Amino acid sequence: MDTGILTVIIGLALVGFLVAGLPVSFALGGLAVLGTLYVWGWKGLYMIANTAYAEGTSYLLLAVPLFLLMANILRYSGLADDLYEMVHKWMGPIPGGLAAGTVVICAVFAAMAGISSVATISMGLIALPSMLKRGYDKSMAVGCISAGGALGILIPPSIIMIIYGAMAEASIGQLFIGGILPGILLALIFCCYVLIRCTLNPSLGPPTQERYSLGQKMRSVKAVILPGLLVVLVLGVIYSGAATPTEAAGIGALGALICSLLHRRLSFQNFKSALLSTLGLNAMVIWIVTGAVAFTHVLAYAGVSKMIQDMILGLGLSKWVIFFCMQIMYFILGMFLDPAGIIMLTTPVFIPLIKQLGFDPVWFGVIFTINMEMAYITPPFGFNLFIMKAVVPPSINMTDIYRSIVPFVLLQALCLLICTFFPQIVLYLPYAMMAK
Amino acid sequence: MENIKKGFWRKSCLFVDSLNFWTANIFCYISVVLMLLVSYEVICRYLLNSPSDWSGEINQYLLCVMSMLGGGYALLIDQHVRVDIIYRFFSPKRRSIAELATWWLVILFALTLLWFGGENAMDALIKGKKSMSIMEMPLFPSLIMVPIGALLILLQALARMVRCILTLTTGIDEVAREKSAA
Amino acid sequence: EAGNFKLRIQSVYPEGSHGPVLLKEFAKKAEEYTKGKVKVELFWPGQVVGLTEAYDAVSKGTIEGTYSCLIYYGGIVPEGKTEWLPFNWPTTSDSVDIYLKAGYLDLMRKANVRHNVHYLFPMYSATMGAMTKFPVKTMEDFKGKKMRATGLDGSLVKLMGSAAVSLPATEIYTTLQRGTVDGVIYPFYTIDTYKLHEVVSHIVLPGFHTPSISGVYLNLDFWKSLPPDLQAAVEKAGLETMLASAKGSDQWDKEALEFAKQKGIKVVTLPGSDVEYLKKACAPIWDSVAETTPLCKEIVEMYRKYLKGKGAL
Ligand code: NA
Ligand code: NA
Numbered sequence: 001m002d003t004g005i006l007t008v009i010i011g012l013a014l015v016g017f018l019v020a021g022l023p024v025s026f027a028l029g030g031l032a033v034l035g036t037l038y039v040w041g042w043k044g045l046y047m048i049a050n051t052a053y054a055e056g057t058s059y060l061l062l063a064v065p066l067f068l069l070m071a072n073i074l075r076y077s078g079l080a081d082d083l084y085e086m087v088h089k090w091m092g093p094i095p096g097g098l099a100a101g102t103v104v105i106c107a108v109f110a111a112m113a114g115i116s117s118v119a120t121i122s123m124g125l126i127a128l129p130s131m132l133k134r135g136y137d138k139s140m141a142v143g144c145i146s147a148g149g150a151l152g153i154l155i156p157p158s159i160i161m162i163i164y165g166a167m168a169e170a171s172i173g174q175l176f177i178g179g180i181l182p183g184i185l186l187a188l189i190f191c192c193y194v195l196i197r198c199t200l201n202p203s204l205g206p207p208t209q210e211r212y213s214l215g216q217k218m219r220s221v222k223a224v225i226l227p228g229l230l231v232v233l234v235l236g237v238i239y240s241g242a243a244t245p246t247e248a249a250g251i252g253a254l255g256a257l258i259c260s261l262l263h264r265r266l267s268f269q270n271f272k273s274a275l276l277s278t279l280g281l282n283a284m285v286i287w288i289v290t291g292a293v294a295f296t297h298v299l300a301y302a303g304v305s306k307m308i309q310d311m312i313l314g315l316g317l318s319k320w321v322i323f324f325c326m327q328i329m330y331f332i333l334g335m336f337l338d339p340a341g342i343i344m345l346t347t348p349v350f351i352p353l354i355k356q357l358g359f360d361p362v363w364f365g366v367i368f369t370i371n372m373e374m375a376y377i378t379p380p381f382g383f384n385l386f387i388m389k390a391v392v393p394p395s396i397n398m399t400d401i402y403r404s405i406v407p408f409v410l411l412q413a414l415c416l417l418i419c420t421f422f423p424q425i426v427l428y429l430p431y432a433m434m435a436k
Numbered sequence: 437m438e439n440i441k442k443g444f445w446r447k448s449c450l451f452v453d454s455l456n457f458w459t460a461n462i463f464c465y466i467s468v469v470l471m472l473l474v475s476y477e478v479i480c481r482y483l484l485n486s487p488s489d490w491s492g493e494i495n496q497y498l499l500c501v502m503s504m505l506g507g508g509y510a511l512l513i514d515q516h517v518r519v520d521i522i523y524r525f526f527s528p529k530r531r532s533i534a535e536l537a538t539w540w541l542v543i544l545f546a547l548t549l550l551w552f553g554g555e556n557a558m559d560a561l562i563k564g565k566k567s568m569s570i571m572e573m574p575l576f577p578s579l580i581m582v583p584i585g586a587l588l589i590l591l592q593a594l595a596r597m598v599r600c601i602l603t604l605t606t607g608i609d610e611v612a613r614e615k616s617a618a
Numbered sequence: 619e620a621g622n623f624k625l626r627i628q629s630v631y632p633e634g635s636h637g638p639v640l641l642k643e644f645a646k647k648a649e650e651y652t653k654g655k656v657k658v659e660l661f662w663p664g665q666v667v668g669l670t671e672a673y674d675a676v677s678k679g680t681i682e683g684t685y686s687c688l689i690y691y692g693g694i695v696p697e698g699k700t701e702w703l704p705f706n707w708p709t710t711s712d713s714v715d716i717y718l719k720a721g722y723l724d725l726m727r728k729a730n731v732r733h734n735v736h737y738l739f740p741m742y743s744a745t746m747g748a749m750t751k752f753p754v755k756t757m758e759d760f761k762g763k764k765m766r767a768t769g770l771d772g773s774l775v776k777l778m779g780s781a782a783v784s785l786p787a788t789e790i791y792t793t794l795q796r797g798t799v800d801g802v803i804y805p806f807y808t809i810d811t812y813k814l815h816e817v818v819s820h821i822v823l824p825g826f827h828t829p830s831i832s833g834v835y836l837n838l839d840f841w842k843s844l845p846p847d848l849q850a851a852v853e854k855a856g857l858e859t860m861l862a863s864a865k866g867s868d869q870w871d872k873e874a875l876e877f878a879k880q881k882g883i884k885v886v887t888l889p890g891s892d893v894e895y896l897k898k899a900c901a902p903i904w905d906s907v908a909e910t911t912p913l914c915k916e917i918v919e920m921y922r923k924y925l926k927g928k929g930a931l
Contacts, residue, residue, distance in 0.1 A: 021523030021531070022538045023516030026593075030541030033548045043679045048545075049552035050671035050680075052582050056500035059492065059786050065502060066474060069467045169664075173792045243478045244789055244798065250474025257471075275464035280515040282467070283506030286499075288517060291545075293664075300665035301626075338517040381519065433796070487764065487783050556674070566693030568670070568769065569784065575693065 028291030035298035066249030067114035072274035078265035080122035082223035092208035096198025106148030110155035120149030124391035139404040147408035150376040155183030292344030334375025460509035504585025528609035532600035546590035553582030627683040647855035696910040697729035736841040739856035742867035747825030750801035
């Protein structure tokens with residue numbers, strides 16, 4: 001069969017299975033089996049089993065369960081409550097202060113956890129009721145939590161960056177460090193937006209009435225000590241060279257566990273559910289990587305990936321046109337798919353292509369991650385939106401949630417453009433780290 | 437007669453559920469072991485300047501155990517990433533039809549891993565294959581995780597299909613019913 | 619159509635690097651010498667099978683061949699480790715002699731047949747040795763340092779007083795640069811191709827593997843399915859590639875050392891007494907490999923006989 005026809009059939013089959021609701025990992029893996037039988041013969045099926053073993057024992061992916069564990073333990077650490085109390089005392093009196101402070105807490109949590117759900121759940125449970133009670137506009141309150149929570153994948157550590165790094169063979173350490181400045185930038189953009197809008201129209205985020213003495217305020221600052229130590233521990237060991245990202249994940253998890261024990265918040269029941277959640281999410285990641293890698297092998301064997309690359313390169317478009325087409329495609333995929341699934345679906349074609357076009361894989365990885373920030377909050381499939389739906393009071397419906405994210409998606413797109421045209425924002429720290 | 441049969445199928449599904457549930461409850465502690473081993477390794481290297489030979493490799497095998505054996509559990513608690521744009525709006529009956537039409541692919545994938553992964557593991561056992569590191573650890577214990585994990589996924593996927601058939605025959609949303617029971 | 623054969627080779631080395639350039643030459647020659655009856659298709663790292671699985675995939679016929687290196691599969695083919703015994707041959711031409719005249723290639727073929735693999739030919743992959751961030755004058759300087767080394771090299775750096783660290787190749791640059799490790803045992807040309815000149819300051823001679831070795835391994839059933847004339851033609855292309863790689867390997871070493879000097883990297887040679895000590899201290903490593911299988915023993919004895927004849931042992 002002609003490679004072109006085969007490509008179309010595989011593509012349609014994949015879309016069909018995905019839309020019918022089959023998990024991405026098994027759609028990719030199952031189609032890999034069918035494709036192998038067709039183009040490769042039964043001997044090719046050893047490849048599928050070998051792939052599962054290779055991904056299951058991958059040194060790079062070892063960071064995944066460890067960062068998941070760290071994140072899951074942090075949920076029960078009580079750190080979020082203390083941080084919010086501090087924000088409330090210091091920033092409450094400013095118009096929009098609670099919302100801006102919530103974004104800051106999300107950024108701090110992002111620097112400890114590799115996924116977006118920890119900050120989103122914590123702030124959804126703690127900050128949202130508090131803001132609504134004090135008359136904050138529901139769009140403002142819901143939007144800043146969904147968008148702030150998504151910072152979790154851009155500010156290191158980041159599971160998405162680990163998966164991207166493992167697939168693109170880019171240094172995960174450099175990707176992490178490259179995400180720091182764009183993450184801070186995005187958090188700042190969110191804060192400025194919230195503060196400016198609320199200053200212009202204080203009914204969106206009225207100042208709180210409670211007043212606290214300086215002593216009370218100062219005492220609340222101790223809330224930053226433990227998170228600060230954890231951030232320094234994880235990023236510090238990576239940046240200083242004491243450990244690889246995988247090892248930093250292990251130390252971070254241990255640190256989070258110790259913090260939670262110090263706070264006496266971690267019951268055995270909570271600990272057990274953290275472990276179970278880690279097991280399930282980790283299995284999800286490893287199986288989706290397995291399915292995608294097996295699928296990639298079949299595409300390479302059949303010559304499909306090469307054909308698509310040649311076709312795209314043969315169009316004679318400038319590399320920036322291709323770049324923006326990719327970003328638009330990522331954005332559209334992001335509406336329907338989880339970022340891990342997107343990396344897996346696009347890797348076979350996109351990764352060799354960006355290398356051939358001469359883009360820096362670290363820079364591209366960070367830009368990709370900023371794009372995926374949008375995926376977390378764009379409907380219909382936006383992970384943070386579902387979390388919000390689960391925690392908001394009945395007075396807020398799904399349409400309210402969808403409406404709340406519009407300005408934040410635009411701000412994320414702005415950040416993406418800034419980091420595209422000023423690549424130094426991404427690459428300054430990785431290069432500085434290298435020059436050390 | 438009809439009821440007894442349904443009882444049998446339902447019980448089988450619940451058995452598979454609890455199999456994966458207990459597997460998860462036992463093996464979820466591996467992440468704690470991983471955390472301790474990785475931290476220990478960093479301390480050994482950074483503070484004591486004496487990295488261990490075995491830690492990195494053991495960690496990779498532990499990852500293999502928890503990833504392979506956790507696949508069925510992730511299926512049980514519906515944690516595998518899905519595109520549910522249309523799927524979400526389906527009625528239970530329609531969803532059952534869609535699943536019956538597609539989940540055979542999961543079965544095919546799991547059977548492939550069960551068969552060929554099993555052959556790889558047996559091959560390693562018979563020939564005494566060892567890892568490429570200095571430690572030369574036997575490969576069989578980690579290789580066997582692939583077919584075991586595939587079996588757990590296979591059973592969970594079959595349970596899912598049985599539930600879809602039950603949903604179609606009884607008209608009750610069996611998937612949701614038993615999920616809420618668990 | 620009938621009489622035509624497809625030979626798919628998965629390379630575990632990236633397309634741009636030195637070895638694959640020669641592999642492409644081999645592919646061209648094999649097609650030419652077989653008058654197009656054997657069609658060679660090359661795949662680059664990770665495309666159809668991963669590095670660790672490549673040998674197994676060839677053995678089972680998932681792919682027809684791989685361009686890799688047997689040290690990765692030492693747990694499966696213990697004889698592969700003999701190609702990586704530290705200081706096993708003094709120069710490239712000695713190694714060519716050992717393979718082609720002293721009967722090493724035949725012994726290695728015998729070892730691989732057991733796994734349904736035909737060892738087509740070895741390829742030389744340049745000298746591999748220590749590159750460090752710390753100044754080196756004698757072996758003493760390695761004491762208490764952390765060296766990234768895999769396989770038997772791990773045992774060797776321990777003999778030198780260093781700790782052996784195994785890390786994935788993708789992290790070599792960053793871990794060196796951040797001091798997670800103080801040095802690596804790696805091909806000298808990576809000073810250029812991996813930009814290691816930015817993160818190391820010293821190249822230490824002599825190399826542990828002068829030169830290191832890789833090779834092309836084929837599925838035995840595929841090999842047997844070829845008619846004798848095609849076998850001979852592929853064999854001829856293989857031999858020519860091996861000899862070309864011997865020349866190339868020496869050239870890459872020369873270029874690497876020149877490049878290093880240009881970049882201000884110090885190229886130091888360990889004192890003769892240290893080298894003598896190390897070679898002697900390696901004897902237990904050699905012995906332990908020799909004990910693995912009778913064939914390993916035969917190979918190590920063959921080495922020792924050859925080196926004695928040369929007066930190098
Ligand atoms: Na993060
Ligand atoms: Na989305």
